[in-house]
Amino acid sequence: MLQLVLFNLTNGLIVGTFYVLMALGLSLIINLSNVVNFAHGNFLAIGGYIAFVLTPFIGFWGALVVSPFLTAIMGYVIEKVIIRHVYTRNHIYSLLLTFGLGFILQDVCRYIWGPSPLPLNIPAEMSAAVTPDLFFITWYRVFMVAVVIVAVAGLFAFLRYTRVGMRIRAGTLDLDTVSALGVNVSALRSYNFAVGSFLAGLAGVLAAGQLGLNPNMGDDLIMPSFIAIIVGGVGSLTGTLLGGLLIGVASALTTVFYPSAAEAVIYVIMALVLLIRPRGLLGEEGMLQ
Amino acid sequence: MSTVTTPADATVVRPWQQLVIIWALLLTVPFWMPLVGGYTAIAARVLVMALAAMGLNLLLGYTGVLSFGHAAYFGLGAYGAGLTLKYVAASTPLAMLAGTLLGGIAGTLFGLLLVRRRGVYFAMVTIAFGQVCFYIAYKWDDFTGGYDGLRGFVRAPLDFGLFKIDITGNGTLFYYFVLVVFGLAVGLQALILKSPFGRTMLAIRENERRARFLGLPVEKHIWLSFSISCFFTALAGTLYALLNNFADPLGLNYIMSGNIVMIAVMGGMRTFWGPLVGAVLFVMLQDYVSSMTTNWMSFVGLVFVLVVLFFPRGLMGVLQKRSGA
Numbered sequence: 001m002l003q004l005v006l007f008n009l010t011n012g013l014i015v016g017t018f019y020v021l022m023a024l025g026l027s028l029i030i031n032l033s034n035v036v037n038f039a040h041g042n043f044l045a046i047g048g049y050i051a052f053v054l055t056p057f058i059g060f061w062g063a064l065v066v067s068p069f070l071t072a073i074m075g076y077v078i079e080k081v082i083i084r085h086v087y088t089r090n091h092i093y094s095l096l097l098t099f100g101l102g103f104i105l106q107d108v109c110r111y112i113w114g115p116s117p118l119p120l121n122i123p124a125e126m127s128a129a130v131t132p133d134l135f136f137i138t139w140y141r142v143f144m145v146a147v148v149i150v151a152v153a154g155l156f157a158f159l160r161y162t163r164v165g166m167r168i169r170a171g172t173l174d175l176d177t178v179s180a181l182g183v184n185v186s187a188l189r190s191y192n193f194a195v196g197s198f199l200a201g202l203a204g205v206l207a208a209g210q211l212g213l214n215p216n217m218g219d220d221l222i223m224p225s226f227i228a229i230i231v232g233g234v235g236s237l238t239g240t241l242l243g244g245l246l247i248g249v250a251s252a253l254t255t256v257f258y259p260s261a262a263e264a265v266i267y268v269i270m271a272l273v274l275l276i277r278p279r280g281l282l283g284e285e286g287m288l289q
Numbered sequence: 290m291s292t293v294t295t296p297a298d299a300t301v302v303r304p305w306q307q308l309v310i311i312w313a314l315l316l317t318v319p320f321w322m323p324l325v326g327g328y329t330a331i332a333a334r335v336l337v338m339a340l341a342a343m344g345l346n347l348l349l350g351y352t353g354v355l356s357f358g359h360a361a362y363f364g365l366g367a368y369g370a371g372l373t374l375k376y377v378a379a380s381t382p383l384a385m386l387a388g389t390l391l392g393g394i395a396g397t398l399f400g401l402l403l404v405r406r407r408g409v410y411f412a413m414v415t416i417a418f419g420q421v422c423f424y425i426a427y428k429w430d431d432f433t434g435g436y437d438g439l440r441g442f443v444r445a446p447l448d449f450g451l452f453k454i455d456i457t458g459n460g461t462l463f464y465y466f467v468l469v470v471f472g473l474a475v476g477l478q479a480l481i482l483k484s485p486f487g488r489t490m491l492a493i494r495e496n497e498r499r500a501r502f503l504g505l506p507v508e509k510h511i512w513l514s515f516s517i518s519c520f521f522t523a524l525a526g527t528l529y530a531l532l533n534n535f536a537d538p539l540g541l542n543y544i545m546s547g548n549i550v551m552i553a554v555m556g557g558m559r560t561f562w563g564p565l566v567g568a569v570l571f572v573m574l575q576d577y578v579s580s581m582t583t584n585w586m587s588f589v590g591l592v593f594v595l596v597v598l599f600f601p602r603g604l605m606g607v608l609q610k611r612s613g614a
Contacts, residue, residue, distance in 0.1 A: 034408070034409055035409075086598075089601065090355075091409050092355045092550065093554075093601055095355070095409075095550075096547065096596070096597050097593065099547045099593060101594060103587060104591060107584050107587035110586075111584060111587075267424070274402045274414065278406070
C-alpha cells in the first residue's frame, strides 16, 4: 500500500511539475497582456517535436537546451504577427484567436510528424531506477524535477533582478504608468510572451521524454493548467506554482483510492476554492475579478 | 442637410423586412435546399446550432459577458434528452423538457459561483466547468456510454391525443418540428430583450459601473442572464440529440464551446439574427471542408484567425454598419 501511495505521489509530482511550467507561462501572459493563450498546449507539443528533430544531431541534452529557445522564438514571432492585434479588443477575440491558432498548430504537427505517437529517446542511463526498491523513481524523473526547480527559480530571479523582469512585474500591476514612464510596452509584451513560450517548450521536451509525443499531447495538460491558475489565484505566480503542485498531487492520490475520479477531483478543488476563497489561494483582492 | 439621402439609405433592410426574408427562407428550406446541393438534415443542424448560439448571445452580445463553456449546457441538454428517451419513457416532449431542465439548472447553479468573476477570469472558470461535465459523460461508461457516446434511443412520434405527428423517419417533418421550436424560442428571446430586464442587460453591457451606481443589482442580472442563456442552449442540445438520435461526449467538450462562440461572432454578436447567419456559414463550411480534406482543423482554425483579425463584427455587423442602420 505504501508503495502504491508513493508511486502515485511521485507520478502526481511529475505531472504537477508539467502543470506548473505550463501554468506559469500562461499566467505570465494573462497577467501582463490579459490574454488566455489557448494554444499554449500546442506550443508545448511543438517544443517536444523540435527536440525530437534535434536529438539525432545534438543529442537529448542539446535538444533540451535549444528546443525551448526555438519555441520562445516561435512564440515571439506569433505574438508580433498575430496576437498583438487583439490586446485592445474584447477578451473574446483573444480567446477565439488563440483557440484557432491551437487548431492550426495541432494540424501542422499532425501533418509533419503524423498522427501516431512517437518516442523521444532519452539517454539510457536516465531510465534506470535510482534504487531497486522504488522502481518507479528513475533518474529521469529526479532530473526532471531538478530542471523544473531550476527553471522556476530562474524565472523568479529573472522577474526580480533583471530590468525586463522588473518591468514585467510593474506592468502586471499598472501598465499605464509603466507606459507613461517611457517603457516600450509593446516590446515588453513580446518578451513576456517569449518567456511564457520558453516555459511551454521546456515542459514539452520534458514531457516528451516521459510520456512520448503526439500532436494533441498539450490538450491533456492545458485544462489542469487553467485550474492551477484559478486555484492559485489569478495574478500570483507563487499561487500558480502552488496550485499546479496541489492539483497534480491531489489527482494522483485520488487515483490510489478511486481511479475514475482522478480528473474530477481537480475540478472539485476548483469549485471549493471558488466557493470559499473566490480570489484563489494567493490571489489579490480585486485582481481581474 | 438632414433631408439628403445617400444611396446607402435606399438599400437599408428594415427590421420587419429582415424578418420576412429570414422566415420566408426558413419556411421553404425543403424546397430550395436540394437545388443548392444541400440536404434537409443539414438545415436542421443549422437551426440547432443557431439556437445554441442565440442562447449564448443573450449573454455574450447583449449582457457583454463571455462564457467559453456553453457546450456543457448544450451537451447536458442532449444527454438529458437521450437518457430520458432511453431509460424513462419514449416521449419527445418529456425528453426535451428533461434535457432543458438538466442543462438549465446546472447552468443556474454554476452561475452562482461565477457571477463575481469578470473578463478572462469568468471565461476560464466557465471553460473549467464545461470540462467537468465532459469528464463525467466520458467516464461514467455504464450510464452515459462513455467515449462512444449515448446510443440506443430514437426520437418518438409527437402524440397530441387527437392526432399524431410522426417525426421519426421523415426528415422534412422533423425539420419543421425543429423550426417550430426554434421559432418559439427565438420569439421568447425577442420578448426578453424587449422587456425592462432585457434593457437592463444592455445597460450592464454598455457600462457596468454606471449601472451599479444606478442601484441595479448587477450580479443578480448577470446570473439571471447566464441562467436564461443556459436554458436556451440546453434546449438546442435536446434538439441536437433528437436530430442525431445520439449524444456525443465531444458535444460537451470545450472545442464545441469555441464553435458556439465562433458562430455568434462570425454572424455578428451585436445583432439579433447574427448567430443564425453564423450558423449557416459555420455548418456549411464544416460540412464542406470535412468532406474535402482530413486537415479540416487547420481550415477551421484559419477561419477563426481570419474572422478575429479582419471581420471582428461578423457578417451581420458589417452589413448593418454599412447600411447605416
